[in-house]
Amino acid sequence: MALSEPWIEHFIVGPLQMRCSVVTDRQSGDTIIIDGGDEPRRIIDWIDGFQGPGPNWTTGPENAAAAGEQNLPERTVVALVNTHAHFDHSGFIPELQAHYQVDWYLHPDDDFLQTLAQASGRRYGLTLPEPAVADHAFKSGETYAFGSIELKILHTPGHTLGGCCLLLSVSDGPDHVFVGDTLFAGSVGRTDIANSGGDFDLLAHSIHTQLWPLDEATVVHPGHGPLTTIGHERRTNPFVGDSAGAGGTYGFGKYA
Numbered sequence: 516m517a518l519s520e521p522w523i524e525h526f527i528v529g530p531l532q533m534r535c536s537v538v539t540d541r542q543s544g545d546t547i548i549i550d551g552g553d554e555p556r557r558i559i560d561w562i563d564g565f566q567g568p569g570p571n572w573t574t575g576p577e578n579a580a581a582a583g584e585q586n587l588p589e590r591t592v593v594a595l596v597n598t599h600a601h602f603d604h605s606g607f608i609p610e611l612q613a614h615y616q617v618d619w620y621l622h623p624d625d626d627f628l629q630t631l632a633q634a635s636g637r638r639y640g641l642t643l644p645e646p647a648v649a650d651h652a653f654k655s656g657e658t659y660a661f662g663s664i665e666l667k668i669l670h671t672p673g674h675t676l677g678g679c680c681l682l683l684s685v686s687d688g689p690d691h692v693f694v695g696d697t698l699f700a701g702s703v704g705r706t707d708i709a710n711s712g713g714d715f716d717l718l719a720h721s722i723h724t725q726l727w728p729l730d731e732a733t734v735v736h737p738g739h740g741p742l743t744t745i746g747h748e749r750r751t752n753p754f755v756g757d758s759a760g761a762g763g764t765y766g767f768g769k770y771a
């Protein structure tokens with residue numbers, strides 16, 4: 516079931532300024548955390564009681580007083596889900612799991628990458644907990660119900676082997692898609708990161724076949740940088756937009 520007016524908050528966390536998105540069903544209070552990569556205390560304090568610095572770059576309130584005015588029900592975190600397993604997105608899943616005692620969902624093609632999270636974080640001077648192991652394996656094209664929140668999983672390899680975009684259908688507004696590092700406003704994810712299986716042609720193919728068919732008003736929530744929409748990126752993105760690679764280099768023709 517499509518949600519009515521979902522409540523979405525963004526926490527820009529860690530040294531790589533990664534977007535962790537928190538989605539709440541205003542009717543039930545059911546809540547999911549997408550990409551719990553860093554600053555778990557900040558996320559927990561806000562979800563559980565609107566304490567601490569809270570979210571930023573949000574469609575919701577900038578402070579606790581504003582949040583209170585929204586009459587949100589008490590929130591229950593029902594699942595942790597990830598777009599992919601780079602450490603900036605998954606490094607602190609164990610702390611969120613320990614607090615909320617809920618399952619974590621990841622595409623299995625990123626399971627190996629996930630085992631490297633600690634070592635990757637060390638290169639940025641981060642001390643990460645022992646990497647989490649996913650409780651459930653996402654299957655592409657399937658819709659998963661997390662309490663009253665449903666996400667359709669779109670497998671979009673190219674930045675990592677198991678990268679996925681998570682589509683949230685909305686009944687009374689634009690849909691939302693959480694794309695991790697597959698697509699950015701005016702850019703795309705890197706394809707040169709060690710042990711990730713990055714491949715630009717594959718990434719472009721994933722975007723063309725999985726994202727461009729979405730409604731053009733769909734709000735895109737990238738893992739880094741500002742929000743955008745499917746329509747805007749399709750028209751203007753210099754790497755994968757409709758005018759990119761004129762002559763067929765990166766166009767649909769290559770994969771037809």
Ligand SMILES: [Zn+2]
Nearest residue numbers: 599601674696
């Ligand atoms: Zn990444």
Ligand SMILES: [Zn+2]
Nearest residue numbers: 533603696738
């Ligand atoms: Zn990232």
